[in-house]
Amino acid sequence: xxxxxxxxxxxxxxxxxxxxxxxxxxxxxxxxxxxxxxxxxxxxxxxxxxxxxxxxxxxxxxxxxxxxxxxxxxxxxxxxxxxxxxxxxxxxxxxxxxxxxxxxxxxxxxxxxxxxxxxxxxxxxxxxxxxxxxxxxxxxxxxxxxxxxxxxxxxxxxxxxxxxxxxxxxxxxxxxxxxxxxxxxxxxxxxxxxxxxxxxxxxxxxxxxxxxxxxxxxxxxxxxxxxxxxxxxxxxxxxxxxxxxxxxxxxxxx
Amino acid sequence: xxxxxxxxxxxxxxxxxxxxxxxxxxxxxxxxxxxxxxxxxxxxxxxxxxxxxxxxxxxxxxxxxxxxxxxxxxxxxxxxxxxxxxxxxxxxxxxxxxxxxxxxxxxxxxxxxxxxxxxxxxxxxxxxxxxxxxxxxxxxxxxxxxxxxxxxxxxxxxxxxxxxxxxxxxxxxxxxxxxxxxxxxxxxxxxxxxxxxxxxxxxxxxxxxxxxxxxxxxxxxxxxxxxxxxxxxxxxxxxxxxxxxxxxxxxxxxxxxxxxxx
Numbered sequence: 001x002x003x004x005x006x007x008x009x010x011x012x013x014x015x016x017x018x019x020x021x022x023x024x025x026x027x028x029x030x031x032x033x034x035x036x037x038x039x040x041x042x043x044x045x046x047x048x049x050x051x052x053x054x055x056x057x058x059x060x061x062x063x064x065x066x067x068x069x070x071x072x073x074x075x076x077x078x079x080x081x082x083x084x085x086x087x088x089x090x091x092x093x094x095x096x097x098x099x100x101x102x103x104x105x106x107x108x109x110x111x112x113x114x115x116x117x118x119x120x121x122x123x124x125x126x127x128x129x130x131x132x133x134x135x136x137x138x139x140x141x142x143x144x145x146x147x148x149x150x151x152x153x154x155x156x157x158x159x160x161x162x163x164x165x166x167x168x169x170x171x172x173x174x175x176x177x178x179x180x181x182x183x184x185x186x187x188x189x190x191x192x193x194x195x196x197x198x199x200x201x202x203x204x205x206x207x208x209x210x211x212x213x214x215x216x217x218x219x220x221x222x223x224x225x226x227x228x229x230x231x232x233x234x235x236x237x238x239x240x241x242x243x244x245x246x247x248x249x250x251x252x253x254x
Numbered sequence: 255x256x257x258x259x260x261x262x263x264x265x266x267x268x269x270x271x272x273x274x275x276x277x278x279x280x281x282x283x284x285x286x287x288x289x290x291x292x293x294x295x296x297x298x299x300x301x302x303x304x305x306x307x308x309x310x311x312x313x314x315x316x317x318x319x320x321x322x323x324x325x326x327x328x329x330x331x332x333x334x335x336x337x338x339x340x341x342x343x344x345x346x347x348x349x350x351x352x353x354x355x356x357x358x359x360x361x362x363x364x365x366x367x368x369x370x371x372x373x374x375x376x377x378x379x380x381x382x383x384x385x386x387x388x389x390x391x392x393x394x395x396x397x398x399x400x401x402x403x404x405x406x407x408x409x410x411x412x413x414x415x416x417x418x419x420x421x422x423x424x425x426x427x428x429x430x431x432x433x434x435x436x437x438x439x440x441x442x443x444x445x446x447x448x449x450x451x452x453x454x455x456x457x458x459x460x461x462x463x464x465x466x467x468x469x470x471x472x473x474x475x476x477x478x479x480x481x482x483x484x485x486x487x488x489x490x491x492x493x494x495x496x497x498x499x500x501x502x503x504x505x506x507x508x509x510x511x512x513x514x515x516x
Contacts, residue, residue: 011358018359039381097276107449107502108495109457112472115464115479116487119301191369199373203465210374217377225377236370 041223046230049223057212057224059231066197066208069125073132073193077140078186080133085144090170095145106138111196114203128207131200132193139192143185147178187243194239198232209235300484308492311485315493321474328459328470331387335394335455340448343399347406347447348436361407368400372454373461380466390462390470397458398451405447409440449505456498 023043029035030042041049053059088095088102114131121127151174159173201210209232216224285305291297292304303311315321350357350364375396379389413436421435437444463472471494478487 011355014355014359015363019363093272093276096273097280104499107453107499109453109460109498111457112460112464112475112494113491115475116491118479119482119484119487120297195369195371198371199461202371202374202376203461210371213374213377217380222381229374229378232374233367233370237366240366240369 038222041226045223046226049221049227050231053212053216053224053227053231057216057228059209059212062208062212063235064208065125066194066201066210069128069132069197069201069207070190070194072129073136073197074186074190076129076133077136077189077193081137081140081189082144082182082186084137085141086148086170086175088141089145089148099142099145102138102141106142110134111199114200118204123204123206125207127204128197128200132197135196136189136192140185140189143188144178144182147181147185148174150181151177184247187246191240191243194236198236300482303485303488307485308488311489312492315486315489321493324470324474327387328463328472331390331459331463331470332394332452332455335391335459336398336448336452338391339395339398339455340402340451342395343402343447343451344406344444346399347403347408347444348410348432350403351407351410352436357407361404364400364403364407368404372397372458373465376462376465379462385466390459390467393462394455394459398455401450401454402444402447405443405450406440409443409447410436412443413439445506449502452505453498453502456501460494 026035026040027043030037030040088098111131113134114127117127117130117134121130155173155177156169159169164172197207198210201207202214203210205211205214209228213225213228213232216228288302289305292302346364350361372393376389376393379392379396383389383392417435417439418431421431426434460470460472460475463470464476467473471490475487475490475494478484478490
């Protein structure tokens with residue numbers, strides 16, 4: 001291994017190595033009874049519980065349920081979030097009047113409205129999907145406006161010089177130019193939705209992966225609970241990694 | 255030469271700005287629609303109570319001393335969570351932002367772990383810290399740690415090298431470098447991180463309270479749901495939203511986030 005390759009790999013080795021050392025340390029502390037094994041299960045037990053949780057708790061099905069909810073929420077975000085964003089971009093007065101409200105809504109803890117949604121939609125997937133939708137809505141609206149407003153002036157001028165109507169200008173220039181940003185904002189909305197969806201599944205004990213964690217915790221299946229949490233973390237990390245890659249791929253075109 | 259008078263009429267400002275008019279129209283429209291739905295009986299009775307009933311519930315809520323006790327419990331939990339999580343995040347952020355190797359080794363873990371739904375850790379927090387305020391504080395700590403750490407790390411990397419060299423040339427110690435150079439220079443990203451952290455700490459703590467608690471605003475909300483006291487739930491949500499947005503804006507203003515010139 002050359003010195004340059006070592007330098008390149010050193011951060012990854014350090015990061016992964018630290019993780020492995022920490023896991024081994026926890027295993028050791030539990031084995032010598034310095035950490036209570038009825039509070040923290042041994043990492044080897046958690047690793048052993050993975051197969052059981054995947055097979056017995058039907059993780060693939062639960063994963064698909066969570067993804068289905070996330071996709072429904074994203075579809076709603078695409079229709080309403082982008083729609084409202086386009087409306088606010090095109091009607092300047094409406095935008096001036098409401099943009100700060102949308103921004104304020106983005107910082108409001110909307111997820112805490114879940115008991116209200118439970119009353120309106122019942123203890124079902126509808127509540128989870130609507131919560132995901134509400135959580136992602138402000139971000140998608142704001143990013144859609146940002147994407148449309150960021151269209152290069154020269155493109156708009158070219159459209160005007162070709163005497164395009166307002167609708168043609170929007171359909172042929174503004175919307176295609178904003179598409180990369182809009183896609184990025186949709187993936188951002190999906191991330192917001194997914195976070196809230198798993199959280200609400202856990203809180204109301206309905207749905208896919210979130211419900212699984214709640215189920216296992218209520219059964220006091222500690223290795224299973226930790227394994228399920230690790231699985232959700234893994235899914236989240238892979239999901240964010242992929243959306244991050246797509247964003248980086250699209251950004252230069254934006 | 256005789257002076258000629260100007261014939262330009264003075265610009266008149268409209269009495270009410272069009273933006274204000276639109277805002278008032280939207281608010282009035284929403285309130286009127288709400289009242290119409292409440293009166294129509296289209297939804298179950300009490301799911302959409304009339305505005306007068308919600309207004310009365312707000313007044314009752316504000317007049318009830320128990321509200322302030324529960325608000326104090328939640329505020330205490332969030333405050334402690336911000337203190338612990340914020341300081342830990344700041345320390346880790348400064349460490350990662352100031353060291354390229356550590357940043358490349360560990361920052362991606364923070365980056366990808368940051369957006370995971372933190373509430374799923376609540377069963378673990380209950381095991382570790384019990385069913386009392388400890389587990390709620392831990393949820394708040396876990397929630398706010400990541401945005402503060404990532405913002406502080408990003409802020410460290412934006413500090414002008416000249417400032418760091420000036421500090422070193424004065425032989426400043428580590429603590430002096432942190433308090434005199436790093437923190438003032440990265441105030442803006444840190445304030446932004448604290449604002450983000452505060453938002454998610456509020457959510458983390460309150461969600462934990464709605465799941466398992468016998469005091470706090472989250473408990474009051476889930477209690478109103480359990481007893482189907484919808485006007486009280488609306489009143490609590492309105493109070494919570496006003497407080498959250500207000501505190502968030504206040505943190506930004508205290509930090510002077512909007513006034514810093516770079």
